[in-house]
């Protein structure tokens with residue numbers, strides 16, 4: 001993994017598309033018009049705190065984050 005990036009994976013079986021992650025980190029997570037969750041798998045480090053907050057607040061604990 002790059003030293004300048006956060007690595008994200010979302011468990012699609014757990015995720016129920018509540019969208020709280022989009023509220024916490026809109027630069028990384030986005031619910032699409034057709035009901036899917038789109039996300040950047042390796043955003044830059046500047047979004048680290050937002051991504052960690054999104055993972056913490058996900059009601060399904062569906063977001064896994066690796067940080068350098």
Ligand code: SF4
Pocket residue numbers: 010014015016017018019020021022029037057058059060061062063
């Ligand atoms: S907060 Fe969790 S359950 Fe909700 S859309 Fe994001 S990853 Fe999915």
